[in-house]
Amino acid sequence: MNFINSAPRPVVGGTPTTQASKGPYLELSMYKEVPTGEISLEEFEEYALDRLRVLKAIEEAKLRSKSEDTIQADVETLLKKHMQGSSRQQTYRKDVLSHHILRLAYCRTADLRSWLLAQEALLFKFRFKALGRQQQVEFFSSMGLPYHAISDAEFEELAGQLAAVLNACGEWDKAKAVTSSSRRGDTHGLQDIGRAGAAAAAAAAAVASRPLFYKVPFQAVPDLVGSRRVLLRAGQAYVGEDQVYSLVVGAFRSCLSASLAEAARAWGAFSAAEADRLAPLVDSLPSRSVYGSDNRKVPVGEISAGQLAGLVAGRHFPLCMSVMYERLASEHHLKHWGLQQFSLFLKSIGLPLEQALLFFRQQFAPRTPGDKFNKEYAYNVRYNYGQEGKRQDWSEWSCVKIINQEVGGACAGAGECNGGCPYKTYSAEQLRAALSRLNCNDKVIREVVDKARGKHYQLACGLAFEGITGSPQETGINKPSEYYASSIELATQRAAAAAGANGAGAQQGQQQQQQGQQAGGGAVQPQQQEGPPQTPAGQRAVAAGIPA
Template sequence: MKVPFEQVPDLVASRRVFILKGYAYVATNQVVSLLMTQYRSHLSKALVLTNRKWTTMIREQEKDRLTPIVEALSSSYLGPDYSQAKDFAEMSLKDIDQVAKSSFPLCMRHLFEKGVGLKLDDALAFWKAEFSRKVGAERFDKEYAYSIRHNYGKEGKRTDYTPYSCQKIISSTPGVGDHHGCPYRQFSEENLRAALGKMGVGNRALEDVIDKVRNRHYQLACTLTFEAVHGTSCDAGINHPNQYFSDSKRILELQDADFLITG
């Protein structure tokens, strides 16, 4: 199929298509790229028109019914509840370093999540060891241990809190010295490049991630990181740190099973 080269930018960028005199010659098995580009173009135009109609007419008409629902969608998380680890066995302290290296997203490497299965006693021990380096054991017991027990539903209203979704993490504004924000939003480009390099993201994949960050597409940046680290696509995108962890564990277990069968 012969089409203008600008209709298949991903094929051109990855040098997977023959170009001659401004036209790209797309093979049958590459047509999906053309369709995706056309779909995104039509969707973008439709969203612009919808937004215009929404702001000029529908928002006011539906202010008591649809408007609150629609305008909350951008910050809503409708995915699985990760308040408890369901897919994998409980994790012990001795497993953290290895599992973090293989399956934690960048944010979890800086702020551990209870949704991966760490028990309360182990969480307290882990954070006490980490925080004591900076604030001392006595101050940790007085100022920080309560918050950890509270998150596990053992203090206060005894609510078993759900770990934050990507959207909530991105929208948070950590203070100086805090580590609970989204690294793709909060890190300097230099620090982000270094952190991604340690995860094994390099060359073109690294530049693609940085490009998404520069355009403030932080979840897309995390999704590209996942794909680069695991060597597989993530069509659903990353919407929650524990989703990253769960999907990573499944992929690694499948890879281990394939190795045992074929090896």
């Protein structure tokens, strides 16, 4: 398809020389030009998902209130991991392509546009801040942005007035830095950067040692002008280096917002033209899980239908599945989508088909006779296990799919009985009550409710895990089985630690007893092992406090 030129784009500003430009940041772009050329469908999907991994990781870091410096380091790691190509040209190609693919996928609704705009602006901000001063100046010039770094001569001329403005605003440290730099009489400015030999190195060191100011049109900073926080001269406002970050990010947001609106208007024509090929792929991207099926392995070994009650009682199920289990136990019925979601989850955590049929038949029995269950419901369970229909090995629903699943009819409250995410469908009161029943920490409950109210449902689930188990959840919850796996693993580790401590105490007591018997002339009898050896599944169940 026509998407991007195969020929690489010329490097902006020449060959990079700073450490930042040799890293994963390379040349930034305002993404104003739509790329053309050829790209395979495999690359199309891969590039989009890789960029989504970066954006969603940044969103989660921001929501977890990580510091700017921490997120800055995280961004560098994420870009190296997911966006680095085999060459600088390939990295730039992937950056441009992935941005435009997501722009197309997220243009259709106001919520999607708002999310992409916020995350892309954050990514742009951290990438821009990672560049050196000279690269930032070159970026402004190459993108046609009216932000011009002042020369040393102009800095010397205006240093007193700049310092006075900073003092008036209470920024005394910055004012002192401006005054001290002026008194040193630095004579090497931005115009000197790039000269050969020692002069270039001295110039770069000199610029790095003094505050940098930019001239921008005064109408670009009306808030700063209105609060008298900038120096005005001949229609130009002189803003500091830290203030120009917000200016360039604002310009990027405006450009992207206009482009998303334009893409939304063109979506109808695109979806009609690509109905049989690209449109379904693009349409599915916002609901796709960005983590592979092997992101976190569920502990090995099968579980039985009889163990499910113990797993729920042990608080190993995520809230969505715990609610469905309780609803099934009380009402003895699940509608179609609820049965699909719950049975696929049970399959993913190790419940075999025969045990699944036994479990659901028992739960449905008070309302559904056996022959009716076999006729109306057993097929769906066997289908999910790949024994009917397409005979495909179906995977469990991801959190994204559960959150976005729309359920109509009498059971429109998806979290109530037909599947869905309680953090989305529950009211604040219902959520507090449900988490309280799971003995979640009161302080954490308040944080979970706040995150759910802010539509950060997966982060709310991760916080709930921490409040229920008392252990941090750093990797995020992307599938219900990942919550289960983390909970079982934690319980197993704690049981092993407790057993080790008890074993050490018992061994010490046995040694003391043996010493006493030897002193008294008694004989020590070997202890007999009771019961059959545990299977791996039984060991895991017993370690987690579940009847095997």
